[in-house]
Amino acid sequence: MVEILWHFVSHLTFFSMAFLEYSTILFPFLIFVSVVIILYRYQNKNSIIPTNWPIIGMLPTALAVMNQPHDYITNVLAQTGGTFLFKGPWLSGMDMLLTTNTSDIHHIMTKNFANYPRGQKFRNMFDILGDGISNTDGKLWEFQRKTIMSLLKLPSFHSLYKKTIWNKVESGLFPVLEYVVKQGATVDLQEIFQKFTFDTICTLLFDHDPRSMSTEFPHIPCEKALSDMEEVIFRRQATPPSFWKLQKLLRIGNEKKMSDAWKTIDQFIYKCLSQKQVDFTNTGYELQDGYFKLSTALVREFKDQSGTSGDPNKFLRDNLLNLMLAGRDTTSVTLSWLFYLLGKNPIVEDKIREELQTKLETNTGMQWKDFISKESQNLVHLHGALCEVLRLYPAVPFQYKSPIKPDSLPSGNQVDPDSTIILCYYNMGRMESIWGEDCLEFKPERWFSATGEIIHQPSYKFPAFNVGPRTCLGKDISFFNMKIVAATIIHHYHVQLVEGHFAVPSSSIMLEIKHGMKVRLTKRHELKI
Ligand code: HEM
Ligand SMILES: *[C@@H]1O[C@H](CO)[C@@H](O)[C@H](O)[C@H]1NC(C)=O
Numbered sequence: 001m002v003e004i005l006w007h008f009v010s011h012l013t014f015f016s017m018a019f020l021e022y023s024t025i026l027f028p029f030l031i032f033v034s035v036v037i038i039l040y041r042y043q044n045k046n047s048i049i050p051t052n053w054p055i056i057g058m059l060p061t062a063l064a065v066m067n068q069p070h071d072y073i074t075n076v077l078a079q080t081g082g083t084f085l086f087k088g089p090w091l092s093g094m095d096m097l098l099t100t101n102t103s104d105i106h107h108i109m110t111k112n113f114a115n116y117p118r119g120q121k122f123r124n125m126f127d128i129l130g131d132g133i134s135n136t137d138g139k140l141w142e143f144q145r146k147t148i149m150s151l152l153k154l155p156s157f158h159s160l161y162k163k164t165i166w167n168k169v170e171s172g173l174f175p176v177l178e179y180v181v182k183q184g185a186t187v188d189l190q191e192i193f194q195k196f197t198f199d200t201i202c203t204l205l206f207d208h209d210p211r212s213m214s215t216e217f218p219h220i221p222c223e224k225a226l227s228d229m230e231e232v233i234f235r236r237q238a239t240p241p242s243f244w245k246l247q248k249l250l251r252i253g254n255e256k257k258m259s260d261a262w263k264t265i266d267q268f269i270y271k272c273l274s275q276k277q278v279d280f281t282n283t284g285y286e287l288q289d290g291y292f293k294l295s296t297a298l299v300r301e302f303k304d305q306s307g308t309s310g311d312p313n314k315f316l317r318d319n320l321l322n323l324m325l326a327g328r329d330t331t332s333v334t335l336s337w338l339f340y341l342l343g344k345n346p347i348v349e350d351k352i353r354e355e356l357q358t359k360l361e362t363n364t365g366m367q368w369k370d371f372i373s374k375e376s377q378n379l380v381h382l383h384g385a386l387c388e389v390l391r392l393y394p395a396v397p398f399q400y401k402s403p404i405k406p407d408s409l410p411s412g413n414q415v416d417p418d419s420t421i422i423l424c425y426y427n428m429g430r431m432e433s434i435w436g437e438d439c440l441e442f443k444p445e446r447w448f449s450a451t452g453e454i455i456h457q458p459s460y461k462f463p464a465f466n467v468g469p470r471t472c473l474g475k476d477i478s479f480f481n482m483k484i485v486a487a488t489i490i491h492h493y494h495v496q497l498v499e500g501h502f503a504v505p506s507s508s509i510m511l512e513i514k515h516g517m518k519v520r521l522t523k524r525h526e527l528k529i
Helices: 002-046 059-065 069-079 102-111 119-125 138-153 155-183 189-206 221-236 241-250 254-283 294-302 312-327 329-344 346-361 368-378 380-392 475-492
Strands: 083-086 096-099 186-188 398-401 420-424 493-497 518-523
Touching: 059 069, 069 083, 069 096, 102 420, 119 398, 138 155, 138 294, 138 312, 155 189, 155 475, 155 518, 186 189, 189 221, 189 254, 189 294, 189 312, 189 329, 189 475, 221 241, 221 254, 221 312, 221 329, 241 254, 254 312, 294 312, 312 329, 329 346, 329 380, 329 475, 329 493, 346 368, 346 380, 346 475, 368 475, 380 475, 475 493
Parallel strands: 096 420
Antiparallel strands: 083 096, 186 518, 398 420, 493 518
């Protein structure tokens, strides 16, 4: 007993000695921590505006909300009248002006466009895109934009696009959904849409269908690599540039993920391209219906260009990767959020279905495929629902800008070449000052009149497809694509969200649903396509 007591006392002595030794460091540290906590609490009592600490700026808040930044930013912007200056650590180059002010958006993206190029900061952040159209400025960008726009406008491209989408619906989407219904299992609808768009965009760009959309749900490394890369680019935003550049050099952390993704993506694209070039010499490039291939046309149009790297192959790779990115996740993410919102608003789903039924009755005897292709413009409930999705969950949630020359924004903020401006597209849809008190509600009827006319909104108010000279080139084709997929599913199946599944946006440059979107599918009637 005495022995135990002695043991105890000696331990106690040891600890108190050690404690005394360290207390010279520990006490000031504990006091510092307590002050920080007290200040933090005190600040938070009245407002959610982040505290601007000496030296570290607002970095603690940025790190704390990194995994769920969107709604926090909405609340801050609502309290600060639509714009907010985020202060990064001293000298870190992380200061950012966040804006949802529609006049600012109009000014930056359209009126004073020449003063707001992509710029080097953006190019560094999106280094993997190289000289892709989203990443270039000036003459090179003008050439790319003109070329891609003229190809996407060709009637022969439209028939190719239609054919590609329907092929995938019939040979991929339907068999997979039928399989899921038979199994009675739950399925991640977002994954299905990602595979759908990945296959179709690759078929269009490379003339190669990776067939990721199949009942075996094969793992395609390039698909995963694209998502990884989008996530890492997003994380670079909340990291001081010198820090992630060091990580990149050492290939550690997020940057290791990026460099692996980069390798995988390059392997995929260059493999497709090498097969393509063989094709190109064999078949030539016909701009006739039935013969048109976007892949061949792009190779032909870009063959005399080598971009900033001087390497024509890399220039082609950059453009193809950019188009893959532009067409893949944007569409699949929008479709996923559509079914999430329909699951939460079954009345809207019923209205879309009724509209389909009514229109079908006036087109008796017409095949489903021809019917949708013909009526897709007139499905106003579906159109309104998609616009609401793009308002509340725009696939590209932010846009980054820096001015060349100092400028003063309509909101009153001053910006100079060191400033980073973030145009907060996601948060704009949730501003009462822009959309009214019911801004958070899913109301497709915002987008059509009582007589069924579609209502247009200026892009600086509804920026999902971007604003001004850099407006999305795929807007019309993606509406067409999304209407086909959505109408086909809504007409043939009943989609039920898995109970308790709560969809939140992921932290990425694309607004994916974190952890996917689990649903259960049941067949509505014995209908055929
Ligand atoms: C729901 C679907 C889509 C949405 C919401 C969307 C949205 C956007 C946005 C926000 C931008 C600006 C990005 C930036 O500059 O950072 C953009 C650019 C672009 N989009 Fe889309 N997009 C969609 C589908 C497509 C499709 C299917 C294509 C065709 C392949 C496409 C082609 C492009 C191109 C080429 C650009 C670059 C324009 C330029 O910089 O001049 N998009 N899109
Ligand atoms: C943009 O800022 C100006 C100036 O502060 C203000 O008058 C205007 O109402 C703001 N617009 C929006 C939509 O917040």
